[in-house]
Amino acid sequence: MARKTGTSTYIMENKPxxxxxxxxxxKKEGEGNLAKYFDKIYNDTTLGQKTWEKAESRLVAEAVSxxxxxxxxxxxxxxxxxxxxxxNQCISxxxxxxxxxxxxxxxxxxxxxxxxxICAASLLIDSGTVQNCVCATSSHFCSAERQFRxxxxxxxxxPQSSQWTxxxxxxxxxxxxxxxxxxxxxxxxxIVDNGTTDANNMGAAMASAAADTLLRFFSDTGDPPEMYDLxxxxxxxFVGSQILKELLAREGLVLGDRYTDCGxxxxxxxxxxxxxxxxxxxxxxxxxxxxILNSMSEGKMSNVLVCATGALMSPTSxxxxxxxxxxxxxxxxxxx
Amino acid sequence: MARKTGTSTYIMENKPxxxxxxxxxxKKEGEGNLAKYFDKIYNDTTLGQKTWEKAESRLVAEAVSxxxxxxxxxxxxxxxxxxxxxxNQCISxxxxxxxxxxxxxxxxxxxxxxxxxICAASLLIDSGTVQNCVCATSSHFCSAERQFRxxxxxxxxxPQSSQWTxxxxxxxxxxxxxxxxxxxxxxxxxIVDNGTTDANNMGAAMASAAADTLLRFFSDTGDPPEMYDLxxxxxxxFVGSQILKELLAREGLVLGDRYTDCGxxxxxxxxxxxxxxxxxxxxxxxxxxxxILNSMSEGKMSNVLVCATGALMSPTSxxxxxxxxxxxxxxxxxxx
Numbered sequence: 001m002a003r004k005t006g007t008s009t010y011i012m013e014n015k016p017x018x019x020x021x022x023x024x025x026x027k028k029e030g031e032g033n034l035a036k037y038f039d040k041i042y043n044d045t046t047l048g049q050k051t052w053e054k055a056e057s058r059l060v061a062e063a064v065s066x067x068x069x070x071x072x073x074x075x076x077x078x079x080x081x082x083x084x085x086x087x088n089q090c091i092s093x094x095x096x097x098x099x100x101x102x103x104x105x106x107x108x109x110x111x112x113x114x115x116x117x118i119c120a121a122s123l124l125i126d127s128g129t130v131q132n133c134v135c136a137t138s139s140h141f142c143s144a145e146r147q148f149r150x151x152x153x154x155x156x157x158x159p160q161s162s163q164w165t166x167x168x169x170x171x172x173x174x175x176x177x178x179x180x181x182x183x184x185x186x187x188x189x190x191i192v193d194n195g196t197t198d199a200n201n202m203g204a205a206m207a208s209a210a211a212d213t214l215l216r217f218f219s220d221t222g223d224p225p226e227m228y229d230l231x232x233x234x235x236x237x238f239v240g241s242q243i244l245k246e247l248l249a250r251e252g253l254v255l256g257d258r259y260t261d262c263g264x265x266x267x268x269x270x271x272x273x274x275x276x277x278x279x280x281x282x283x284x285x286x287x288x289x290x291x292i293l294n295s296m297s298e299g300k301m302s303n304v305l306v307c308a309t310g311a312l313m314s315p316t317s318x319x320x321x322x323x324x325x326x327x328x329x330x331x332x333x334x335x336x
Numbered sequence: 337m338a339r340k341t342g343t344s345t346y347i348m349e350n351k352p353x354x355x356x357x358x359x360x361x362x363k364k365e366g367e368g369n370l371a372k373y374f375d376k377i378y379n380d381t382t383l384g385q386k387t388w389e390k391a392e393s394r395l396v397a398e399a400v401s402x403x404x405x406x407x408x409x410x411x412x413x414x415x416x417x418x419x420x421x422x423x424n425q426c427i428s429x430x431x432x433x434x435x436x437x438x439x440x441x442x443x444x445x446x447x448x449x450x451x452x453x454i455c456a457a458s459l460l461i462d463s464g465t466v467q468n469c470v471c472a473t474s475s476h477f478c479s480a481e482r483q484f485r486x487x488x489x490x491x492x493x494x495p496q497s498s499q500w501t502x503x504x505x506x507x508x509x510x511x512x513x514x515x516x517x518x519x520x521x522x523x524x525x526x527i528v529d530n531g532t533t534d535a536n537n538m539g540a541a542m543a544s545a546a547a548d549t550l551l552r553f554f555s556d557t558g559d560p561p562e563m564y565d566l567x568x569x570x571x572x573x574f575v576g577s578q579i580l581k582e583l584l585a586r587e588g589l590v591l592g593d594r595y596t597d598c599g600x601x602x603x604x605x606x607x608x609x610x611x612x613x614x615x616x617x618x619x620x621x622x623x624x625x626x627x628i629l630n631s632m633s634e635g636k637m638s639n640v641l642v643c644a645t646g647a648l649m650s651p652t653s654x655x656x657x658x659x660x661x662x663x664x665x666x667x668x669x670x671x672x
Contacts, residue, residue: 001465008439025454089650090444103344103524108426108444127463133637148571188439314425320387325434
């Protein structure tokens with residue numbers, strides 16, 4: 001079983017392995033920086049469905065099914081699926097995995113959900129309680145815009161600090177079988193609220209939670225940041241990651257060039273009109289399950305720290321004048 | 337660590353114990369059948385807050401704090417808090433526990449969330465990975481009505497199959513320390529969709545999921561239903577529990593008088609205008625953390641099976657003509 005160290009970091013004993021992974025994305029993501037790493041790019045982001053919500057469910061269903069195929073496993077081989085998303089009552093996950101028959105623990109951690117799911121699955125696998133788990137999250141630009149902001153037809157102006165919700169889903173299979181990439185450590189986040197009330201600046205709201213988790217992770221483990229080939233938050237975007245760097249520097253933690261953000265990796269901000277970068281439950285998930293895991297498989301990176309961030313607000317809480325609490329969960333992936 | 341048996345039932349090895357529990361409810365619940373068991377009844381269901389959502393957050397905050405007090409533990413003693421609710425983006429949980437600083441894994445399982453949280457927490461505690469966890473869920477009649485149905489001021493008619501969302505929160509502390517009541521078994525549910533599309537008949541939508549979980553539980557464990565003093569679903573209400581009994585009888589499983597539903601326990605349907613009974617994430621949670629756990633503490637019941645049920649829909653999915661998928665997770669609690 002995993003050993004807890006410090007505030008909330010767990011060192012895996014048996015190191016659950018990544019048995020398969022897949023990312024399914026939309027047109028804009030397919031025009032971004034990571035096109036060659038995705039399993040499938042849908043130029044028609046309706047995926048042939050009648051609504052955006054149903055399209056998002058299809059993304060989840062495909063990410064799960066392709067990841068399982070690559071792991072050479074079937075639905076009955078999976079002990080638990082952990083899944084969640086941004087839609088009210090997490091319907092894209094629910095409807096996306098409805099047909100699988102896999103025992104299901106639904107999660108909500110906003111855009112941090114992919115790391116939350118990996119934390120929970122790894123701890124259960126590492127303890128020997130379960131053998132194989134699936135983790136999957138999703139988002140869709142069009143379903144998120146109409147739920148969190150304005151109807152697309154309204155054509156509202158977006159401030160420069162706003163982020164572009166990724167249309168995509170990432171899914172991975174974790175298991176006990178030895179494989180190339182495994183989960184070494186997991187750090188479970190706490191809610192941190194720095195008082196941000198601007199729903200168009202999620203990066204600023206989440207930066208403090210990311211700082212809290214990264215500072216605890218490095219303090220709990222004693223790992224030097226230099227041992228990581230990549231440290232990626234997701235999805236602070238440009239604005240949030242600048243704030244994070246300042247917050248960490250104040251505490252003497254300098255991550256240097258190895259630090260980036262999944263919201264910056266997925267789109268080309270010079271070429272694509274995405275303002276501060278990508279966001280959404282599908283952002284970190286699809287970057288992890290494409291560029292990051294593929295680069296690790298190919299031996300280009302050996303140690304990666306993924307720290308997914310979530311803004312735990314709703315349009316209602318923002319309208320009621322509440323500030324936006326953030327959370328961030330971190331996982332250390334290593335290549336054997 | 338817990339041993340998996342059959343499809344998805346886990347037998348605990350070390351039996352995580354209930355170290356403390358609390359239920360905080362509103363006026364109508366305080367006028368129901370279980371008044372004497374609640375820790376606190378708020379006759380002003382705003383709890384002095386400006387909005388129903390903030391009132392619901394207060395319910396969670398109090399349930400957690402009173403449960404911890406009864407367990408003689410403080411926030412820093414808790415390894416992980418598992419929490420979730422019905423509101424969009426689970427804001428009552430988030431804002432309710434924002435100040436605690438406890439590492440947080442957010443869940444979404446609709447009204448099944450309290451059992452989902454106990455499943456996840458028990459498995460992690462039983463494996464030795466963590467020591468103490470808090471589980472808490474909530475709902476509020478007024479926040480649920482305006483989000484899922486109509487503004488209260490509209491005064492919409494409610495069909496007889498509809499249920500009354502409980503204003504309440506239940507929280508419990510689980511840990512390794514030996515105590516009177518412990519978690520013996522947990523059965524993780526699968527999504528079951530029987531094609532129900534009537535959002536005013538959640539009981540019917542969820543009954544099939546409850547049947548699936550209970551049939552698997554009894555088949556996986558070989559337990560005779562007679563060994564249980566109480567088998568309680570939550571929250572099928574009157575309509576859903578009638579359907580469940582029929583579904584189980586078809587498969588030869590007869591639970592008899594020991595079977596009831598948390599939605600029937602909490603209100604007096606003859607006296608209170610609640611139609612099919614109670615519902616909401618706070619229903620099963622507040623019944624468990626009042627009547628059930630108190631009766632077990634007092635030695636009136638030794639073995640209880642709680643099977644919390646959730647309807648995994650949203651107003652959007654219903655408007656789009658989707659059927660309503662259900663899920664049910666079950667936990668066996670025993671008194672030493």
